[in-house]
Amino acid sequence: MIGYPRLVRLNPNIPWKTRGNGAISIKVGKGKGKKTKIGQNGKNNLYCYNELLSECKNEEKIRAIVEQTIDICARLDDENTNSGFVLTKEKPEISAYKNAVERIVTLEETKEILREKNALFKGYKNKRGLIGATASISWEPQDDKSYELISYRKKQKWGRKRSVDDKSTKKMDKTFDSTFDNYDYENKHNRLVPSSPCPVLFGIRGDSDKDLISAKSIIESEKTDSWLLFETNQGTDDHLQKKKIKDVLAYDSVIIRGEVIKIPKTIVGGHVIFSIKDTTGEIDCAAYEPTKQFRNLIRELLPGDTVEVYGGVRKKPLTINLEKIKVVKLAKNILKVENPVCPKCGKHMKSRGKNQGYKCIKCGEKSNKPILRELKRNIKIGFYEVPVCARRHLSKPLKRYSQQ
Numbered sequence: 001m002i003g004y005p006r007l008v009r010l011n012p013n014i015p016w017k018t019r020g021n022g023a024i025s026i027k028v029g030k031g032k033g034k035k036t037k038i039g040q041n042g043k044n045n046l047y048c049y050n051e052l053l054s055e056c057k058n059e060e061k062i063r064a065i066v067e068q069t070i071d072i073c074a075r076l077d078d079e080n081t082n083s084g085f086v087l088t089k090e091k092p093e094i095s096a097y098k099n100a101v102e103r104i105v106t107l108e109e110t111k112e113i114l115r116e117k118n119a120l121f122k123g124y125k126n127k128r129g130l131i132g133a134t135a136s137i138s139w140e141p142q143d144d145k146s147y148e149l150i151s152y153r154k155k156q157k158w159g160r161k162r163s164v165d166d167k168s169t170k171k172m173d174k175t176f177d178s179t180f181d182n183y184d185y186e187n188k189h190n191r192l193v194p195s196s197p198c199p200v201l202f203g204i205r206g207d208s209d210k211d212l213i214s215a216k217s218i219i220e221s222e223k224t225d226s227w228l229l230f231e232t233n234q235g236t237d238d239h240l241q242k243k244k245i246k247d248v249l250a251y252d253s254v255i256i257r258g259e260v261i262k263i264p265k266t267i268v269g270g271h272v273i274f275s276i277k278d279t280t281g282e283i284d285c286a287a288y289e290p291t292k293q294f295r296n297l298i299r300e301l302l303p304g305d306t307v308e309v310y311g312g313v314r315k316k317p318l319t320i321n322l323e324k325i326k327v328v329k330l331a332k333n334i335l336k337v338e339n340p341v342c343p344k345c346g347k348h349m350k351s352r353g354k355n356q357g358y359k360c361i362k363c364g365e366k367s368n369k370p371i372l373r374e375l376k377r378n379i380k381i382g383f384y385e386v387p388v389c390a391r392r393h394l395s396k397p398l399k400r401y402s403q404q
Contacts, residue, residue, distance in 0.1 A: 001048040002027040004038060004209070004231035007148060008136040009393045010100045011239060013251040013312040013321075016128070018080060019196055020393060023132030024230070025139075028062065030054045037213075039228035046228065055089060063087055063120055076124055084129030088119035092138040100135035101239045101394070104251055110134050144236040146180075146400075149212040151201045151219075151227040159197040165220040166190050172204070172218040179206035179215055180235060180397045184388035187292055191388050192219070199225075205234055207400070237396040240310060246280035250315035253394075256283070257328070260305040264298050272298045273319070276307065285309050285320045291386040298322070300379035304331025312392075323395045324385045333375040340367040 005026045012021055031049025039046035056062060066085050074083045092113050099105050107123075110131045114121050123130045153162070166183070169190050173182040181191050182204065192202040201224055206212050209229055216227065239253040248254055258276030266272050270289040275282055287298040301307070306329035311322045339348045342360035349358035349367060357368040385391070385398050 001038070001046075002029050002031055002052045003048055003050065004147075004229060005048075006136055006139060007150075007230035007232045007234070008097070008132070008139045009232070009234055010132055010135055011102065011104070011251065011253070012392050012394055013253060013314075014104065015251075015315075016080075021132075022393070023129070023136040025133065025136035027052075029056050038209075039226065041226040059087060059120060067122070070124070074124070082123070082125045082128045084121065084123040084127050084131075084133050086114060086119050086121045086130060086133040086137060088114070088117050088137065090117045090119075092117055092134055094138055094140050094142075096138035097135045097140075098238075100131055101233070102241055102253065103249070105131050105135075107131065139233060141231070141233070144233075144238075144396075146205060146207055146232050146235045147209045147212055147229060148203050148205045148232050148234060149216055149227060149229045150203045151216065151221070151224040152199050153201045154223060154225040155199075157201075157222060158199050162193055162201060163222040164190060164193050164202050168218055168220040172215045175218060176206065176208075176211045176215045178208040178211045179204055180399050181205055181388050181391055187387055187389045189389040191391075205232075234393045235396050235400055236394065237310075239312075239394045244280040245276075245278050245283045248283060248313055248318065248320075250313055250318060252313045253311065254313060254320065255308060255310050256320070257306070257308045258283075260301050260303050260307060260331075263303060264301055266295075266299070270295070274298065274301055276309065283318060283320060285311070285322055286314075287322050287386075291322070291390045294322075294384070294386045294390070297379060297384050298325070300377065301327075302331050302333055302377075305329065310395075322386065323392060324383065324398070326383045327379060327381050330377055330379065330381060333377055334372050335375050336370045337373045338371045340370055342367075 005024060007022055007024050009022045030053045032053035033051045035047040035049050037045055038048050070083055075081045096113055107127055121130055169183050169192055183190055192204060194200050201221060204212050204215050240255050242255045258278040260274060261277050262275040264272050264274035272287045272295045273284055275284050287295045308326040308328055309320055309322060310324040311320045314321055340358050342349055342365045344365055345360055345362045349360045352359050357366060359366050383398055
C-alpha cells in the first residue's frame with residue numbers, strides 16, 4: 001500500500017444509497033522510504049509506504065485478487081448491494097469526486113470517465129458501485145481531511161449483538177481531544193458502534209492518525225479480528241454548497257442564508273418545520289425527530305430572525321433536512337400587554353377592529369399604539385448542531401470548526 005487506504009463518503013441524500021454511502025480505494029505498488037504501521041490482520045502487521053518506487057505491472061493478477069475478494073465477501077444476495085471495482089493507473093480528475101458528493105451522478109457519466117482513463121472496471125447487478133469506486137480514487141483532500149480507525153469482528157460474531165464498553169468509550173473521548181463523534185452523553189448513545197449487522201465492531205474518527213491508534217487501546221470490547229486506519233473525508237462538510245433558494249435542487253446539500261417567515265410548528269411524528277426566505281424565494285426547513293433536543297432550539301425561532309441553514313434537500317416536499325444552523329440575527333419578541341390608556345380620561349381605550357387602532361369610548365381620543373413589552377429570547381446568536389446520535393458522516397462537527 002502506498003499511503004493510507006481511503007474511506008470516502010458520498011452524497012448522503014441519494015434515495016438508493018447504501019447505509020453509509022461510502023467507498024474505499026487503495027493505492028498499491030512497490031514502495032520506498034519509511035513505512036508506517038496502519039493496521040493488523042490477526043497477528044500480522046499491515047504497513048503503508050509514503051512514496052511510490054514503481055507501479056504494479058501485473059494488472060490482471062490484481063484484478064483476480066479483487067474479483068475473488070468480492071466473490072467471497074460481497075453480500076450480493078442483498079438487493080441493496082451493487083458492488084463495483086475500478087483499477088486504474090491514471091487518476092480521474094477531482095470533479096468525479098465533487099460531483100458524487102454534491103449531486104446525482106449517472107452510471108454512464110462514470111463509465112465515460114473510466115474509458116477515457118483506460119481503466120479496468122467491473123460492476124455487479126445495477127453496477128452503481130462503480131460511481132463510488134471512481135469517486136474514491138479521484139478524491140484529493142483539498143482544505144480538510146480526517147481519519148478513521150475501524151476494528152473488525154471475528155466472523156463467528158457477525159450479526160450478533162456487539163460488546164463495546166460505554167465507560168471505556170467515554171474515557172477515550174475525554175483523553176483524546178483530537179477525536180470526534182464518539183459518544184452522545186445526553187442521549188446515551190455510543191457512536192463508535194454501527195447499528196447494522198456488519199463485520200465492523202467499532203470505528204474511531206479523529207484528526208490525528210497517531211492518536212487513533214493510542215485511542216484504540218483504551219476501548220474495552222469483544223476480541224477483534226483485525227483493524228485498519230483510513231484517510232477519510234468524514235466530518236469535512238465537503239457535500240455542502242452555498243446556494244440561493246431558487247437554485248436548490250432535490251438531493252442537494254446546501255448552505256442558505258435567509259429570514260424566518262413562519263413560526264416553527266411540530267407535526268405528526270415529532271418533526272419541527274419552519275420556513276425561510278431570501279431574495280429569490282421561500283423554502284421549508286425541518287428538524288426531524290431523530291435530531292432529539294435540537295428540535296427545542298428550532299422551536300425558539302421567530303419570524304424576522306436571520307439564520308444560515310445547513311443540510312440535505314428532500315425531494316417531496318422540497319425541504320432542507322437540518323444538520324446545523326447558524327443564528328445570525330434575532331428579531332425582538334414584542335408582546336402586547338394591554339390596550340393604550342387615554343391620556344385625557346386615564347382609562348383603557350377600546351379596539352376599533354383589526355388593524356384599526358384604539359379609541360376612548362368616553363372622550364373619543366384615538367391611538368394606534370398599545371402598551372408593549374419586549375420578552376427575553378431563549379436562544380442566542382451562534383452556531384448549533386444536531387446531537388452526535390443524529391450526525392451524518394460528512395457533517396463537520398462544531399468541535400472541528402473551533403480546532404482549525
